[in-house]
Amino acid sequence: MSNIKIMALGGLGENGKNLTVVEVNKKIFILDAGMRYPDIDMYGVDLVIPNIDYLIQNKQNIQGIFISHGHDENVGAIPYLLKQLHAKVYATHFTISIIESMLAEHHLNIKDYKLYRINPSRVMNFGDVEVSFFNTTHSLPESIGISINTKDGCIVYCTDFNFSSVNDNKYQTSFDKITDLGKKKVLAVLSESVNSGVTGRITNDTLLEHHYNNILLHNKKRIFVAAYVSDLIRIQKIIDLSALSGRKVCVLSKKNERIFKVATSYNYLNIPSDNLLNVEDYTKEELEELENVVFIIAGTRNEPYSLLVKMALDEAFNLKFKNDDKVVLMCPPAPGIEKHANDSINILSEYDINFTIFDRDILRSQHASPEDLKLLYTMLKPKYIIPIKGEYRQMYDQFLVAKSANFDKSKVLLLDNGEIVTFEDGVLVAENEIISTGDVFIDGTSIGVVDSDVIKERTLLAEEGVIFIYGVIDMRLRQISGELTVKTRGFTHSFSYDELSTIITGLAEKLINNYFKKKTWSLDAVKVGIIEETQKLIFRFTKHRPIIVPILIEI
Numbered sequence: 371m372s373n374i375k376i377m378a379l380g381g382l383g384e385n386g387k388n389l390t391v392v393e394v395n396k397k398i399f400i401l402d403a404g405m406r407y408p409d410i411d412m413y414g415v416d417l418v419i420p421n422i423d424y425l426i427q428n429k430q431n432i433q434g435i436f437i438s439h440g441h442d443e444n445v446g447a448i449p450y451l452l453k454q455l456h457a458k459v460y461a462t463h464f465t466i467s468i469i470e471s472m473l474a475e476h477h478l479n480i481k482d483y484k485l486y487r488i489n490p491s492r493v494m495n496f497g498d499v500e501v502s503f504f505n506t507t508h509s510l511p512e513s514i515g516i517s518i519n520t521k522d523g524c525i526v527y528c529t530d531f532n533f534s535s536v537n538d539n540k541y542q543t544s545f546d547k548i549t550d551l552g553k554k555k556v557l558a559v560l561s562e563s564v565n566s567g568v569t570g571r572i573t574n575d576t577l578l579e580h581h582y583n584n585i586l587l588h589n590k591k592r593i594f595v596a597a598y599v600s601d602l603i604r605i606q607k608i609i610d611l612s613a614l615s616g617r618k619v620c621v622l623s624k625k626n627e628r629i630f631k632v633a634t635s636y637n638y639l640n641i642p643s644d645n646l647l648n649v650e651d652y653t654k655e656e657l658e659e660l661e662n663v664v665f666i667i668a669g670t671r672n673e674p675y676s677l678l679v680k681m682a683l684d685e686a687f688n689l690k691f692k693n694d695d696k697v698v699l700m701c702p703p704a705p706g707i708e709k710h711a712n713d714s715i716n717i718l719s720e721y722d723i724n725f726t727i728f729d730r731d732i733l734r735s736q737h738a739s740p741e742d743l744k745l746l747y748t749m750l751k752p753k754y755i756i757p758i759k760g761e762y763r764q765m766y767d768q769f770l771v772a773k774s775a776n777f778d779k780s781k782v783l784l785l786d787n788g789e790i791v792t793f794e795d796g797v798l799v800a801e802n803e804i805i806s807t808g809d810v811f812i813d814g815t816s817i818g819v820v821d822s823d824v825i826k827e828r829t830l831l832a833e834e835g836v837i838f839i840y841g842v843i844d845m846r847l848r849q850i851s852g853e854l855t856v857k858t859r860g861f862t863h864s865f866s867y868d869e870l871s872t873i874i875t876g877l878a879e880k881l882i883n884n885y886f887k888k889k890t891w892s893l894d895a896v897k898v899g900i901i902e903e904t905q906k907l908i909f910r911f912t913k914h915r916p917i918i919v920p921i922l923i924e925i
């Protein structure tokens with residue numbers, strides 16, 4: 371019998387940074403290690419990863435990191451984790467290839483790390499615990515669910531999935547394996563919440579097929595489709611439909627685009643050889659004259675939009691839009707890039723480019739709908755449901771879905787990051803332990819150097835601006851040499867420069883001269899005094915709190 375702890379170090383109440391921990395008799399199994407894109411007010415932060423202090427403290431108990439699929443939200447923290455934990459990583463071929471590519475980007479030697487390509491039909495043994503896998507349908511190939519099988523039942527981790535039918539076996543769900551798990555005892559299912567609030571029935575890509583076929587029918591010249599490379603399943607769909615209509619196809623992406631690189635080097639994107647178009651075989655003039663061709667412009671986040679704008683300006687891929695081109699935007703903006711997308715669409719309009727937008731009504735979500743979740747519950751028959759992955763309202767939506775599927779509400783456990791659910795011999799322990807978690811901000815390639823004080827400072831800089839006060843201090847004569855000068859950056863006020871300068875230098879001079887009268891004093895103390903007093907003064911006049919930087923040079 372066992373002591374089982376389940377907790378998330380990230381991913382609950384937020385979009386991304388998914389990291390769940392299942393601990394069975396102290397053996398730690400890490401499920402996913404994702405990153406999150408920074409909020410709009412996290413100035414200068416490139417990405418956010420979970421705080422993994424708990425894992426570092428219990429390093430010796432880690433059995434492995436199991437990754438469900440290759441999206442940044444699930445795998446993006448791996449290089450940072452491996453630098454600190456050096457644990458074994460298990461994932462499918464495609465996902466491990468993504469990880470290898472990430473490590474190379476961090477200038478880490480792949481050979482120094484224990485990365486294992488698993489066959490999802492394999493069962494792994496960790497003494498009294500087994501780990502098994504099942505294929506799921508999602509936007510990247512070889513996505514999997516993970517089951518931690520204990521004597522008290524299985525803990526099934528099923529993130530980022532949907533149950534639509536697909537023909538390509540790289541994307542097919544292994545329903546048999548899921549129902550097999552259901553025949554065993556499932557103690558808890560940890561299922562994603564992202565899409566649990568949608569209403570209406572989610573269909574497969576029939577709408578997309580209909581709309582895209584319509585575009586193929588009416589546009590015989592060049593078609594450009596902008597897409598997210600993270601949505602590989604749909605890029606393949608566009609390739610298939612284009613090829614079926616006899617078009618030549620070419621997929622273009624930024625150099626070193628990670629998913630694209632892995633997908634092309636391991637043949638995860640299939641373009642029939644008769645339909646393959648290679649831009650390098652043509653001159654710019656020849657490319658302009660081509661007909662019956664489809665160019666897929668793929669990228670992450672705002673890249674598809676940036677690339678389209680560059681093409682409008684004749685700055686990308688040797689391809690410039692013409693009047694008879696057709697552009698299809700198959701990339702509904704992800705949270706945080708709405709403005710960039712909107713600005714880009716405005717530019718396309720200014721350049722009179724003929725475009726059509728496929729919105730989320732046409733592009734069905736690749737995440738589990740309420741119906742998918744209910745089907746999952748039916749197949750697994752879990753004792754408990756733990757909603758993961760999503761903002762709190764989305765997790766609550768899953769709670770409602772479970773309730774509507776006749777689950778007792780006490781069996782649906784809504785947790786926060788760091789909140790530990792414990793089962794003793796399969797019985798839920800009433801009180802939840804809490805461990806500290808939180809965000810680690812990554813700035814460039816360094817880790818954890820951006821603490822919250824720095825973020826606050828950057829926020830002030832961005833919102834309130836900065837005032838520099840320059841001066842030269844003659845230490846021997848105890849006087850200011852020459853004049854103090856003031857410069858501002860990003861600080862808005864209703865004063866003229868001369869007024870502001872007079873107010874600030876007057877105050878600073880008074881403070882410095884007061885210090886000169888004292889027996890002992892240091893330049894640092896003078897600077898602190900200037901910062902504090904100037905801040906008070908500026909706030910009194912302007913109600914703003916810019917950062918004050920006195921630069922005093924001793925001679």
Ligand SMILES: [Zn+2]
Nearest residue numbers: 439441508530
């Ligand atoms: Zn995903």
